[in-house]
Amino acid sequence: MSPKKLRRSESLVLDPDVLRAGPVCEFQSSLAVEAQGGTAVQPWRDLFLADEAAGRTVVANARGLAEASFAQVVVHLQKSRAATFDDLTEAWRILAPGGELLFSGSNALGVVSAVKRLAEELEQPGVVVANRARARVVRFRKEGERAPQREATDPIEVVLPDGIQGESFQLETLPGVFSAKRLDPGSELLIEALGRTTLPTKLPKRIVDLGCGTGVLGIVAARLFPAAEVLLVDADARAVACAQANIARLGLADRVRALWWDAREKPPEDRFDLALVNPPFHHRGPEVDLAPALALFESLAGWLSRNGRALLVANRTLPYEAALGRQGEVAQVLDRRGYKVLSLERSARSKSARGRTAPGARSGGRSRPPTRSR
Ligand SMILES: C[S@@+](CC[C@H](N)C(=O)[O-])C[C@H]1O[C@@H](n2cnc3c(N)ncnc32)[C@H](O)[C@@H]1O
Numbered sequence: 001m002s003p004k005k006l007r008r009s010e011s012l013v014l015d016p017d018v019l020r021a022g023p024v025c026e027f028q029s030s031l032a033v034e035a036q037g038g039t040a041v042q043p044w045r046d047l048f049l050a051d052e053a054a055g056r057t058v059v060a061n062a063r064g065l066a067e068a069s070f071a072q073v074v075v076h077l078q079k080s081r082a083a084t085f086d087d088l089t090e091a092w093r094i095l096a097p098g099g100e101l102l103f104s105g106s107n108a109l110g111v112v113s114a115v116k117r118l119a120e121e122l123e124q125p126g127v128v129v130a131n132r133a134r135a136r137v138v139r140f141r142k143e144g145e146r147a148p149q150r151e152a153t154d155p156i157e158v159v160l161p162d163g164i165q166g167e168s169f170q171l172e173t174l175p176g177v178f179s180a181k182r183l184d185p186g187s188e189l190l191i192e193a194l195g196r197t198t199l200p201t202k203l204p205k206r207i208v209d210l211g212c213g214t215g216v217l218g219i220v221a222a223r224l225f226p227a228a229e230v231l232l233v234d235a236d237a238r239a240v241a242c243a244q245a246n247i248a249r250l251g252l253a254d255r256v257r258a259l260w261w262d263a264r265e266k267p268p269e270d271r272f273d274l275a276l277v278n279p280p281f282h283h284r285g286p287e288v289d290l291a292p293a294l295a296l297f298e299s300l301a302g303w304l305s306r307n308g309r310a311l312l313v314a315n316r317t318l319p320y321e322a323a324l325g326r327q328g329e330v331a332q333v334l335d336r337r338g339y340k341v342l343s344l345e346r347s348a349r350s351k352s353a354r355g356r357t358a359p360g361a362r363s364g365g366r367s368r369p370p371t372r373s374r
Contacts, residue, residue, distance in 0.1 A: 007031075009106035009135035013074050018102060018129050018137055020072055025065070025094060027087040028076040030056055039065065041087070043237040045262040060237035060260070062090035069096045077105025077114055081151070083176025083238070084114060088148035095142045106135040122146045151175055156183050158216055160191070160223065169223075169250065171214045174242040178213040178280075186278050186339045190313040191220050193334050193341040194276070204228055204274035208303050210296050211235075215243030215258060217276040222256045229255050231269060235262040235292075263295035267302035275303055275310040281318065293320065300327045300344065310344040 010029045013019060023038035030040035030051050040058040042048040051058035059065060073091040078084045091101055103118060103126070105111030115138045119126050123146050130137040155170040156179070173180045179187065194217075203225055209218030212232035222230045230252075232243045243258040261268065279293035297320070300310055310328075314320050316338050324330045324344050334341040 008133050010076055010104065012130040012133065012135050012137050013102060013104050015130040020100065022071060024072050024074055025068065025070040026074040027062065027091060028078060030058065032074050038070065039068070045235045045237070045260055046264065061241065062094065065094055068094045070094055070099060071096050072100045072102065074102045074104060077109045077111050078176065079109060080176040081114065082153060082180060085148055086150055086175040088118060089150040092142065092147050097142055099142045101140045101142065102137050103140065104135070104137040108134065111136055118148060121149050153180055156214065158183055158220065160220065171216055171219070171246050172242060172249065173214055174238050177236070177239045177242045183216065184278065185337055186313040186315070187216050189334055189336060189339045189341055190217060190276065190278055190311060193311055194221060194224060206272045207274045207276065208233065208272040210275055210277045210299070211280055212243045212258060213239050215246045217278060218256060219246060219250060219252065221276060222252050232256065232258040233261040263292055263299050267299055270302060271305040272303050273305060273308055275300055275308065277310060277312040279312065279314065294323050297323050297327060304346050307347040309346070312342045312344065313339055314342065316340050
C-alpha cells in the first residue's frame with residue numbers, strides 16, 4: 001500500500017466519535033497522539049525520529065512502558081499478522097480496566113479477518129466506529145479475563161554449507177522480523193556464496209550486515225571469519241532486538257554488535273571490507289517497493305572501504321544492477337532457485353573512474369558520498 005493510502009486509512013482514527021478526549025497510546029502511527037497527546041510506539045526508526053523531532057512522546061518498544069496505563073489505545077494493523085497480534089497483546093496489557101482498544105486497518109491488509117480473530121480471542125464482537133476509504137476502526141472494551149493471543153515464533157535452523165564447517169545453529173525469531181518461519185531462500189543462497197570462491201583472498205576484518213533481520217547473515221559471517229568484527233544494522237527496532245538476543249545467545253557479543261539505523265541516514269561507521277545485503281522489497285505494506293533497497297545501495301559508498309566489496313541477493317527478476325553499477329562493478333556470482341547473488345566491487349569503480357579522470361584532476365578513487373534517497 002502506498003504511504004499516502006496507508007496514511008488515509010490510519011487517519012480514520014481521527015473521525016468524529018472514534019477517540020474519547022484525553023491522551024492515547026498509539027502503535028505504528030502517531031496521528032492520534034498528535035491530535036490528543038499521549039505516547040506513540042514506533043519501531044521503525046524513521047517514524048520514531050520524526051515523532052521525536054516533533055516533540056511527541058515516542059518509544060520503540062511497548063515493553064519499555066512497564067508501568068503505563070491508558071484509557072484508550074490505538075493499534076494499527078500491519079502486514080505481519082504475528083507483529084499485529086504482538087502489538088495487540090502489549091496494547092491490552094497497558095490498557096486500563098474498562099478502557100477502549102481501537103483496532104484500525106485497511107481492507108487491503110486484511111482488517112476484516114484480523115478483527116474476526118481478535119473478536120474470537122476476546123469473546124466480544126467489537127463495535128465498528130469508522131468504516132470508509134476501504135478501511136475500518138473497531139472498538140473493543142477491556143473487560144473480563146480474555147486477552148489477545150501472541151503468536152509463538154519458532155527458532156529457525158541455519159545450516160552452514162558443506163565445505164565450510166558443516167555445522168548448524170538455531171536463531172531466535174520475533175513476530176514481524178524477517179524471516180519468521182524459516183530461513184529465507186535468498187539468505188540461504190547468499191550464505192552459500194559467502195563460502196565459495198566469491199570471497200577475496202584477503203579475509204575480511206570488518207563486515208557489515210545491512211538490513212539484518214534476525215541477524216542471520218552477519219552471524220554466519222562471524223562464524224566463518226572468527227577474527228572479524230561484525231556490525232548488524234536494521235531500521236526496525238524489533239529486528240535489532242532479535243539480532244542482539246541472537247548475538248548474546250551464541251556468545252558472539254565480544255565482536256558482533258547490532259545497531260538501529262535507517263538506510264537514509266549517514267552510516268555511523270565506515271571502512272568495512274565486506275557488506276552483506278538481502279534487501280527489503282516492501283516498505284511496511286504488501287506492495288513491492290524498491291525505495292528502501294535503493295537507499296541501502298546508496299549507503300554502500302559510506303560503509304565500505306575503498307577496496308570494499310558487497311555481496312547481495314535478490315529475486316532474479318528484481319532490476320538492481322543499474323543502481324548498484326553506480327557504486328562499483330557488479331558481477332553475478334550465483335543464479336539458482338529464482339534468486340541471484342551479485343557481487344559489487346568498489347575498487348573496480350575507482351579504477352574505471354581514474355581512467356576517465358582528466359589528467360591532473362584528483363579522483364581519490366572514491367565514489368560520490370552517500371546521498372539520501374527519500
Ligand atoms: C529481506 S529482509 C533481510 C533480513 C536478513 N538479512 C535475512 O537475510 O534474513 C530486509 C531487512 O531490511 C530491513 N530494512 C527495511 N528498510 C530498511 C531501511 N530503510 N534501513 C535499514 N534496514 C531496513 C528490514 O527491517 C528487514 O529486516
